[in-house]
Amino acid sequence: MTSLNYDGIAEIVDTITSSREELNNASTPLRIVKLDRRQFLKMTGAVGGGLMLSFSAPKAIANKDTGAFQPNGYVKIDSSGIVLYAKNPEIGQGVKTSLPMIVAEELDAAWEDVTVEQSRIDQAAYGMQFAGGSTAIPMNWTALRRAGATARSMLVKAAANRWNVSVDALTTESSEVIHGSSGRRATYLELANEAAALDVPNGDSVPLKDPSDFHILGRRVTGVDNEALVRGEPLFGIDQTVPGMKYAVCQKCAAIGGTVKSANLEDIKKMSGIVDAFVLEGNDNAGELLPGVAVVADSTWAALEAKRALNIEWEETGASTDSWSDAINEAERLRHEPGPRVVDIGNVDTAFANSVKQASGFYRYAFASHAQLEPQNCTASFSDGKLELWAPTQTPGAAIMSAARIVGIQPTNVTLHQKRCGGGFGRRLYNDFVCEAAAIAKHVGVPVKLQWTREDDMAYDLYRAGGFHQMHGSVDENGKITGWRNRFITFTNDGNRPVSGGGISPGVFPGGLLENIRVEQTALEWKNRCAAWRAPGSNVFAFVVGSFLHELAHIAGRDHLEVLLEVLGEPRQLGPRGMHTGRAAGVVELAAEKAGWGRELEEGRGMGVAFYYSHAGHIAEVADVSVSEDKKVKVHKVTVAADVGPIVNLSGAENQVQGSVVDGISTMFDLAVSFENGRVQQTNFDKYSMMRMPSAPEIDVHFVRSDYPPTGLGEPAFPPLAPAVYNAIFAATGQRARTMPISEEGFTLA
């Protein structure tokens, strides 16, 4: 067999995050270590600086034929109502509500008058349409404001024409144009026809509101799909049906890279309710189509029964033999050896030599699965050289490209209907399940809904990579941190660059803040696919650096909060995409104050603090925990202070923060994926146990609402949680845990 390539997997995140802190530095030296052969290769990672995203302005498509007023892709008004189109996939981050809120604000519509619909996928008209990198709000903020303001200005012009008055004499409010001096009013619905006949003005020239006049933005608005959700209406990919549709499943090799030698296809085809069973060839791209046996049936249950009855002989030459225990052993050896330097600022050796005290610690975190609650699925129909897809994907544009390649047609012959996603967390950035559905639909010639089982989902994830950090640091006689060394051992899929989310960059905390910093990076070769997982990189680095900072504060005999603020230093901007230390200190102080930092606590109780900057969000968290003698941890309360600029939907924003905190606790306590002989050991939720309601703490959320441009909230509240809780556990017990999940050190969640 040919071996798998991993082309395109990392690039998806490059495209999304641009040159954010998760990305590796160009020409970073990277040592690659083959786990199986213990062979050392020196390589130069050819890592691009990331692609810049372009966002094309909305195209004017005023529809003079239908009478509907549709000045751009975001607004449609006719006599039946105001429809706003949500352009990006909804994965639980709330954009189907928050993006239209921005349009409605500048349109000056009453939110109650608005209906929201998912827009079609058309990147020529809408620019990039995807969910990832906490980018929806920052990338669309200005364009959506202009889209709303453009529509408003045309409605005003229509009223001015009708009443023969100047536009300056008119105001708008709650979906109406008002002529104050005469008291005349006309609703947007009444004006839609006339507005549709006008030329669309240049969106750049229409005036935008002063933020102090906002009446929708910053409010608590309930999600636009909430009623449909509680009525059980079909919204998700898994709910899709199309006429004549059959149900498909696919069994892939337990060790990724394995191919089908033989299978009992004839027996399977004789089973009741089975339409077809066949070998699906892979396309050698690990991010697109993995080989397996596909079964198509009259119902999901018939397909699942047949899947269980499959007897497949696999060719595993060249397939994954990944072993987490081997990786641990190798890292244990490598942590004693210097690795290639990714960052080398000042002189850490001198700093250590001149220091008064030094600390070191070996940190480790396991692989993790996305475990989005809706298992992968996709409905596909192929006929007459055209492919139609109904997909719960985070990257519909990339899905169209990949699926077109798989079935051998031009992307222009693919139509993709965006479905609501039952969670994403980065998993649905990758469209392997879409490719699989497309290939099966083409083979059988009838529409199919492909359903992955939870077991498939756990076994064929693109995991958050595990990693190891040998940390070393020093303090001077004033208890000031003088040197910091982070010896990082990560993983590589392509033997060329660290996996997505597994590459450290100079900006990683405390980059830019300390005089003497060294970061070393070595990568272990790994076949199981690794990729972006909520707040890639930051989701694990924050745990390590946020905990180790506390270790240094502790050996210095100083208060952690005081040391953290000292490290942040004077208010300043660290590079164009870096943090602002003033905003950082602001949230640290606010979280500490709201949590009552420094107050006397009873025996066995402790508070921990952490700050992390990711996805342009400045977030500090304080955890308040109790730990019993038998290491049961009760998280009482987490206090969060966040500076992400202005808030679009207060309810949605709070929900993201609360969810990130819960996800953070869940992940740091119990979640680990391990591999032996290339096989994932955790097959379902009984072995991958997420937090449940009784463990959910009180979560107190505070937004700074600064005047900086708004930034996203799907990710940045996740990273600071783990270090805050680890530090609190140390404060409560004097025991420093350095393994994630912490259950591997005997701490359990009460």
Add this chain to the structure above:
Amino acid sequence: MNIKINGESRDLGDLDLRTPLLWVLRDELNLVGAKYGCGISQCGACTILVNSVAVKSCSYPVGSVGDADVTTIEGLADSDGELTAVQKAWIDLDVAQCGYCQSGQVMAAEALLRAIPNPSDDQIDQAMASNICRCGTYIRIRDAVKSAANELATDVGGGA
């Protein structure tokens, strides 16, 4: 075979009696509110009511239904479409993130309030512990259950 779902008798033909109720609802009856999450009684996404008791439909063979009353989320609202207190609380408190677990959460909450109209915090936590929310909306779910319980208590009080 016939089963009673949302007050209606539905003919299922000669279905394999071992078929989990979840797939019967979703594939045969086009009631897709109940979701598939794990298939092994771990996540609760597939929760429905059988005689007002919360049941994981992924692990409940259709042959076990007998003449019991099955209620899915589609059958909660009354004939005018009026939502229950639980459903309303879910909207008012903007509980959902991705929303995928929420059908199961709503059904678990309905079952709880039918059994214990005024549950303590602990009873809420224990009853809802069988449902996972991957997005982490537990705090809002807890608040929504309380708010629905209060609403029901007020209704009853008002009528007395």
